[in-house]
Every structure is written in structure tokens, then in C-alpha cells.
Amino acid sequence: MTTHTTAPGAPLGGWALADTRALVGRTLRRALRTPDTLLMGIALPVIIMAMFVYVFGGAIDTGMAYVDYVVPGIVLLCAGYGASTTAVGVASDMTGGLMNRFRSLPMRPAAALTGHVVESMARNAVSTVLVVGVAFAAGFRPDAGPGGWLATAALVAAYVLALTWVAVCTGIVASSPEAASAFSFAIMFLPYVSSAFVQPETMPRVLELVARYQPVTPVTDTVRAWLTGAGQAQPWVAFAWCAGLFLVARVGAVVLFRRRTR
Amino acid sequence: MPMIATHGVHKSYGRTHVLRGVDLAAEEGEVLALLGPNGAGKTTLVGVLATLVRPDAGTAHVGGYDVVREPQRARTVFSLTGQYAAVDDLLTGRENLRLMARLAHLPTAVGRRRADELLDVFRLADAADRLVRTYSGGMRRRLDLAVSLLTRPRVIFLDEPTTGLDPRSRGELWQVVRDVVGEGTTVLLTTQYLEEADALADRVAVLDRGSVIAEGTAAELKRRVGTAHLELELAGGEVRHLPTDGSVADGRRLLAEVEAAGWEVRHWRLVTPTLDDVFLALTGEASSGAKDLQEVAA
Numbered sequence: 236m237t238t239h240t241t242a243p244g245a246p247l248g249g250w251a252l253a254d255t256r257a258l259v260g261r262t263l264r265r266a267l268r269t270p271d272t273l274l275m276g277i278a279l280p281v282i283i284m285a286m287f288v289y290v291f292g293g294a295i296d297t298g299m300a301y302v303d304y305v306v307p308g309i310v311l312l313c314a315g316y317g318a319s320t321t322a323v324g325v326a327s328d329m330t331g332g333l334m335n336r337f338r339s340l341p342m343r344p345a346a347a348l349t350g351h352v353v354e355s356m357a358r359n360a361v362s363t364v365l366v367v368g369v370a371f372a373a374g375f376r377p378d379a380g381p382g383g384w385l386a387t388a389a390l391v392a393a394y395v396l397a398l399t400w401v402a403v404c405t406g407i408v409a410s411s412p413e414a415a416s417a418f419s420f421a422i423m424f425l426p427y428v429s430s431a432f433v434q435p436e437t438m439p440r441v442l443e444l445v446a447r448y449q450p451v452t453p454v455t456d457t458v459r460a461w462l463t464g465a466g467q468a469q470p471w472v473a474f475a476w477c478a479g480l481f482l483v484a485r486v487g488a489v490v491l492f493r494r495r496t497r
Numbered sequence: 498m499p500m501i502a503t504h505g506v507h508k509s510y511g512r513t514h515v516l517r518g519v520d521l522a523a524e525e526g527e528v529l530a531l532l533g534p535n536g537a538g539k540t541t542l543v544g545v546l547a548t549l550v551r552p553d554a555g556t557a558h559v560g561g562y563d564v565v566r567e568p569q570r571a572r573t574v575f576s577l578t579g580q581y582a583a584v585d586d587l588l589t590g591r592e593n594l595r596l597m598a599r600l601a602h603l604p605t606a607v608g609r610r611r612a613d614e615l616l617d618v619f620r621l622a623d624a625a626d627r628l629v630r631t632y633s634g635g636m637r638r639r640l641d642l643a644v645s646l647l648t649r650p651r652v653i654f655l656d657e658p659t660t661g662l663d664p665r666s667r668g669e670l671w672q673v674v675r676d677v678v679g680e681g682t683t684v685l686l687t688t689q690y691l692e693e694a695d696a697l698a699d700r701v702a703v704l705d706r707g708s709v710i711a712e713g714t715a716a717e718l719k720r721r722v723g724t725a726h727l728e729l730e731l732a733g734g735e736v737r738h739l740p741t742d743g744s745v746a747d748g749r750r751l752l753a754e755v756e757a758a759g760w761e762v763r764h765w766r767l768v769t770p771t772l773d774d775v776f777l778a779l780t781g782e783a784s785s786g787a788k789d790l791q792e793v794a795a
Contacts, residue, residue: 250602257599265587268628332583336644339547339577341569342600496549 254342258350262324266354272320276362279423280313281369287432288373295433299465303377306370307458308431311451312423313366314391317359318398319419324351325406326415329495338496348403348488355399356392363391377462387461390470393477394454398422400484407491431455450476498561500525500574500652500683501546505555508541515541517707518555523700525651528674528684530698532691532776538707539687540580543656546685547577559652575652576645580660582637583644586630590621590640593629597644608647615643619673635666642673653677655686659693671696691773705780718775725769727751732761743769 246253266273284305292301328334328347337344367375379387402418409415426432428442429451435443446452453472460468501523508516515538523529533539544550545557548568557564560574584593591612598608616622619639629637638658645653655674659667674697678684688694694701695715703711703718711718725743730736737760741747748767755762 253602254600257596261585261588261596264592265585268587332579332581332641333585335547335549335579336577336583336597337600338549339572339575340597340600341572341602 250341251343251346254346255349255353258346259353262350262354263357265324266358273358273362276313276317276320276358277365277369279316280309280362280366283312284309284366284370284373291432297434299463300374300376302370302374303463303465304459305432306367306375306377307462308426308429308451308455309370310363310366310391310458311394311431311455312426314359314363314395315398315422315425315451316419317362318355318395319402319405319422320416321351321355321399321402322406322409322415322418323412324354325403326409327412329407329409330411334496344496345489345492348492351403351406352396352399355402356395359395360392378464379462383461386470387458390454390457390461390473390477393474393481394450397450397477397480397484400481400488404484404487404491407488407495425449425451426455429455450480499523499558500527500560501529501558501685503542503546503555503557506542506545506552506557507554508538508545508550508552515707516545516552519704519707519709521702521709523683523685525683526678526681527700528678528686528698530694530701531685531687531704532689532694532701533687533704534689534780536706537704539704540656542704543577543579543654543685543687547575547654548572549577573648574650575654576648576650577654577656578638578641578645578658579656582641584629584637584640587628589626589628590616590632590636591625593640594644594647598647601648603648611647615646618676619643633666635662635669638662638666638670639673642670646677650682652683652685655684657687657689659688659690667693691771691776695771703776703779711775711779719770721775721778725767728766728768729755729760729762730764732763738768741767743767 287295287305287309288302292305295301297304325348328337328351334344334347337347377383402422405418406415409418428438429435429446429449431451435446435452438446450473453469453476456466457468457470457473460466499522501521503519503521506516506519507514519538519542521529521531521542531539531542541550545552546559546564548564548571551565559571562571562574564571585596588596594612594615595608598612599605601608603611613622616625619642621636621640621643624632624636629640632640642655642658658674659670662670671693674684674686678697684697686694686697698715700713701715701718702709711721713721725741727739727741727748728736729739739751739755741751752765
């Protein structure tokens, strides 16, 4: 039974790191074997981009080329949707037998959650790059330098990280993977009531307030300002939203996980 | 020292008392079947022993370790095969085994060797590099059990291992369990199939509504219900029961008596009490078999 004691046989970085690495390997393999999740995460924003740029765009006046206005919102919609699908993976681990098996092993079961989060970051990095590529093909012409792109990448990553942990919470409490998939639907709606597609000033008063004080608006505005120079960047508000969501969801995930597995 | 021991284990969810003071013990190398209908508390009890469910009262030890106070140590002794095959559909059989070996903290080389060994033993070698989602139900259960055996545990919990399997797959799984037991492993098996408890277990504990209502070998439990009898279907459609000790001589004697009495027998058979009769008699829902036995006894 010496194989289970930590001290002598523990690998470099300890068992926690080794467990997490094993589980990240697992989720990445799963991602490669379900390309439909990635494809959906790209196809959806591309269709929405085509709709808004070519169908509605002509009728929406934002004081700038609509494609330049809308692409930041589409990128965040894509990232939000991609992050939200994590809920399904977590829910199927929780409701199938796998989580019980993890819990009866001498590992830290929360490492399984970390595996899902790392997979979400990697998958969203790929899908975001592809969606930006499609945006260029549709006529997106940002004028940001390397610094602007780097800052944008950091903000989008923070946004994905925060939403992924919210998705993890949803996955933990969901009664089935199907129920968890409804979360993606809810997350997809957030950008519509924000500055992503139209300027909030054009909305009825109540919706304008919702749009102004929800996370998608400052994040979108900041990305748009950094990439195209249009509008006001609100980096502190944007990062504060991401950090706040992350902290609440991260702590929430631990608490919910304990309650669900009691 | 028993490898599995529980004393007065209670567990409630809200107002539902799932376990009401369960006392159980299994010695090293013993196969103990926990027999009960759906909702009897079998899975909850396994959950307590497997450190997944915290009992409200009472104590539970596995391999001498208290599962509440020393869960990490207890986890080094047992492995759990739950009701749902706990394998990843999107990994191959071999990848599942290797992943679980890493998470069980086996050295990489040992884990790989053990994975290959188990794939052979469980006749999964040909399917080793196929995704588990292409496996049949029986193959998934075998892989699940193989995962449980990676660390050569001294105690195995099998929670309804054959529920939903076809008879052939069930037979294959039984054979594997018998092989494992040959190596001196202690097994706690939950089942709602009396046939399964009869086939595999040294001892059977009957769990009903959260407490153990009977315990003993399958033979002992059957004896509590009654003896074997001859069932005779007469020409008029009437059915008679004659108690017998089951020997050939006694059968011959009874049939001779029947002949002498001039009964016109259309059909006859020897009926021995099954664990089904035991179970139904114990839980108070007398089966037709049990009722007939009472008639014969009267």
C-alpha cells in the first residue's frame, strides 16, 4: 500500500499537479474527439456575424463601419458560448459514475474540474483565433498594434476563465447534461442586451440600464476601443467584472461541489 | 479483524431514513452479498463504506480504517465499482485504465503493465484501442471492474454489478468475480437478484428499508423458509404438495404412495425454496411458493 503515500514516490510538483496534468490530458483528448463542440463554437458566431454584418448591419447606424463595431461583440459571444459548454462536460461527470470513482481514489476530485477549465481555455483560444480570421475575411479592419492585441487577448482570456467557472458551477448543480446545456442558451443572450450589437442608448430605458450594468458591455467596449480606437475603453471595469465573476464562481464551485458530493 | 465492519450506521436525507442502524461484518476473503429491493439502502451503505456518504451516526471500518476519520487511508484498501459504469466514453479502454492508474498514483511503468494485464484477463485486448462508447454493456462493466482492480485492492465493493446485463454477460462477470475472490479479496456485493447472491456469495445479508432483517449462508436462509416438496398436478387440475428431503429414495417412496392412493398425476416436479421465497417471506410479502409451503406444513 506504499504506492498511495505521498512522500517518497511523489512526482515533481506533488500529486496535485500530477493529477491535474492527467485530467487535463483527458479533457483535451475528449475535445479532439468531439470536434462538433469546437465546430459549433465557430459556426455559430460565424453565422451570427454574417447575419449582423450583411442582413441587419446596413440598417444599424453606429457612426462607424458596422463590421468593425460588431466583431468584438461576436468574439465575446463566441467565447461566452464556448465557455458555457463546459457545463455539459462537468454535468456528465457528476451525474455519471466518474465523479464517484474520482472521489474514491486517493486524488483530489476537484482536479477533474480544473481539467475541464483548462480544456475550455485551450478550445476557446482556437475558436477565437478562427473567428477573428473569419472576421478579417468579412472586412474587419482593426488598427491596433501588438500591445492592443495582447491586451485584448488577456481580457478575452479573463472573460473566458470567469465564464468557464460559472459554467462549472452550473454543471455541478445541473441534474443532467441536457439541463446543463440550457446554460449555453442563457449565456448566448447576454450579448444581445449589451453594447455588442447596438448602442445601449437606442434601447428602452430599462434595457439600457441592464445593458450598461452587465459584464458584456464594458468588456465589449474595451475590446472595441483597443482594436479599432472607437468609443471608450473601460479596462478597470471590464477586468473587475471578470475578476469578481471568477472569484465568486471559483469559491461557489468548491462550496457547491462539497454540498453535491456530501 | 474483519475487513469490512459497520456498527449502527444511520443515514437520513431530510425526513427519509435510508439506513436505520446497519450492523455488518465481512472477514478477509469473504464474499458478502447485500440483498434487497430498490430503495432498501444498498447503494447508500456502499457509499458510506466507500467514503462517499457521511453517516449520521454509527461507525464503519474498511481494512481497519475508520471511513469518516481516515478516508484517505481507507481509500488505499478498497475500490468501488458503482451502478453506472464509471468509465470515460471518449477514451479507449486502454486510456481509461492508464488514466485511472495515474490517478491511483501507481508508477507509470507499473500502471501500463497492469493495464495490459487486465485487458487480457477481462478479454478486452482486441477492443483495447477502441473508444469505450463503441463497447457493449457487458464490455463496459468488465472494463469498469478492471479499473477497480488496477491497484490490487484488498476489498472490492460491487454495487449491482450486473443490473441491465444480458444473461451471457452476467455469467461472464460472475466468472471474473469468482476469479478475483480466488486471490483472497474481500467482496461486498449488492444485488437485487437472489440468483446472483446464491451464485457468488459465502454469506447473504438481507437489507430491507434500511436495516438488516436476516443474515446467513444461502442454505441457512432457505432452511428458514422450509424444505423441498413434490408438486403434483392432478388430472382434475388440482395441485398437491408433498414434503420431501429431496433424496431419490424419498422421491421413489412418495411416488409409490401416490400410485397406491390411485391419484391420476398429469405432471410432477421437485420444488426447492429459492432465495426469492426467502426474501419475500422475510419482507412479509408472501409469494405463492411460500404460501404453498405453509399449506403443506399445515
